[in-house]
Amino acid sequence: MTKVDWVRGDALGLDFPAHADALIAGGAAFLTRAFRASGMLSENNAVSCINNAREVSGGSTGRKMLLVVDYKRPEPNLHNNLFVKFSRDFDNRRRDAAKVQMELEVRFALLSQLPDFPVVVPACYFADFHVQTGTGILITQCIPFGMDGVEPQYEKGLDHEMPDQLGHYQALIRALARLAGSHKAGRLGNTVERSFPFDPTKLTVSARAPYTPAQIGERVDDYIQLATENPQLFPGALGAETFFARLRDEAPRFQSLSSRVITVLQSRPEMVALCHWNAHVDNAWFWRNDSGELTCGLMDWGNVSQMNVAVALWGCLSAAELPIWNEHFDDLLTLFISEFESCGGPLLCRKTLLRHLTLNVAMMGLAWMLDSPKTMLAAQPELAKAKSPRDALITSNEQVRSQLLILTAFLNLWERTDMNALMHSLEHGCV
Known part of the structure; x- marks a missing residue:
């Protein structure tokens, strides 16, 4: 691939660095220009110096770095500790191939600068993207995990180590509903329709060719084994065995109805809104407000878009442990509907929302999660030695523990749902 050092952004029209070395070379002068262009820094203020800069690992795309900066004139709204995310990784072709994912994240970061934005997100200091090359940059505040009242960062798939699981999911659900409801109320202006137009096929179907019913049957057998x-x-x-028999019969039949499922998930415009699609606990930070209520901010907005809110709810709850699903799901659904309406969204039909959530979970589970048995065994060949889902053989491997949790959540919802009745409704156009 051809390495570039600087490109001109499509949104703000400023030349910006494509990698860490170029940013360091641009120094405080670049950061001053960038922060002024985004509106975070006044014309009579400046970044005076970069005190520390280091690259950090993590994530599936691009390169990242942390900056510590000083300002000519400190102001209450300015952060010294900053996080930088590049869309490019010129040393890793696979990671670099995902560079286009940052385009929507950049658009959202700029949107989040609106006054009274309905959810807390990392303060955006600069964001831009060059579509022609897929080169982008995002500079935000660095979240102070474990400091100043902010809870430590929680890892995906380790909810059993997190205190007050229900309180954390309530905070996530409220945040999702506030953003979606505020969008439906028109509080985000017309930027959403222009920058995040609803794509009916996005995030509802697999990027690859869908499995045939026969292929689904083979993958069900992998799970049963x-x-x-x-x-x-x-x-x-x-x-x-009773569930195995149900799954053998129902999963291929449901797969044969996938085109009808997609039509249903696209059919209710009142349920389509701007959403974070992957609001797991590791994509949030938490603190208690002045009233002692647990609240959260959301980060990692890759793939942010308009979508059926049922997709966002599954994205949030898919890695939750079963007690959240089996004991608290009804209340969380009620909380979402209430918060969505209180922020200006229409009153959603609970029955319809639950049906759409179930259809989406079933479709996405068949598209992706029935591959989990082979994926887990490849990542942890000694899986059979694990004594429980909380065995260190599983919990020490993020891929394995996350795959197991999400697979379990998908199958648990399937087992608790009358899928025959749901499929009968699909077949007769009654959904």
Whole structure:
């Protein structure tokens, strides 16, 4: 691939660095120009110096770095600790291939500078993207995890180590509903329709060709073999012969109705809104407000777009442990509907929202999660030695623990739903 050092952004028209070395070379002078262009820095203020700059690892795309800066004149709204995310990774072709994912994230970062934005996000100091080359940059405040009242960062798939699981998911659901409801109320202006037009096919279907019903049947057999050989990993009914028989019969049949499912998920414009599609706990930070209520900010806005809110709810709850689903899901659904309406969105039909959520979970689960047995075994060949889902053989490997949790959540919802009745409604156009 051809390495570039600087490109001119499509949004703000400023030349910006494509990698860490170029940013360091641009120094405080570049940061001053950038922060003024974004409106974060007044014309009579400046970045006086970069005190520290270091690259950090993490994420599946681009390169990242942390900056510590000083300003000519400190102001209450200015942060000294900053996070920089590049869309490009010129040393890794696979990671660099995902560079286009930052375009929407940049658009959202600039949108978040609107006054009274409905959700807390990392303060945007500069963001721009060059579509022709897929080169982008995002500079935000660095979240002070574990400091100044902010809770430590929580890792995906380790909710059992997080205190007050329900309180954290309530905070996430409120944030999702506030953004979606505020958009439906028109409080974000017409920028959303221009920058995030609704794409009916986005985030509802697999990027690859969908599996045939026969292929789904083969993957169901992979799950049954894994669950039979490792019953300690799948609680209760998910390891029972009765559920195996249901899944063998129902999963291929549901897959044959996938085009009808997609039509249904596109059919209710009142349920389509701007959403974070992956609001797991590791994409948020938490603190308690003045009233002692747990609240959160959301980060990592890659793939942000307008979508059916049911997609966003699954994106949030998919890595939650089963007690959240089995004991608190109804209340969380009620909370979303209430918060969505209080922010100006229409009153959503609870029955319809639940149906759309179930359809989306079933469709996405068949598209992706039935591959999990082979994925987990490849990532952890000694999986059979794990005594439970919380065994270190699983919890020490993010891919394995996340795959197992999401697979379990998908199958648990399937087991608790009358899928025959749902499919009958699909077949007769009654959904």
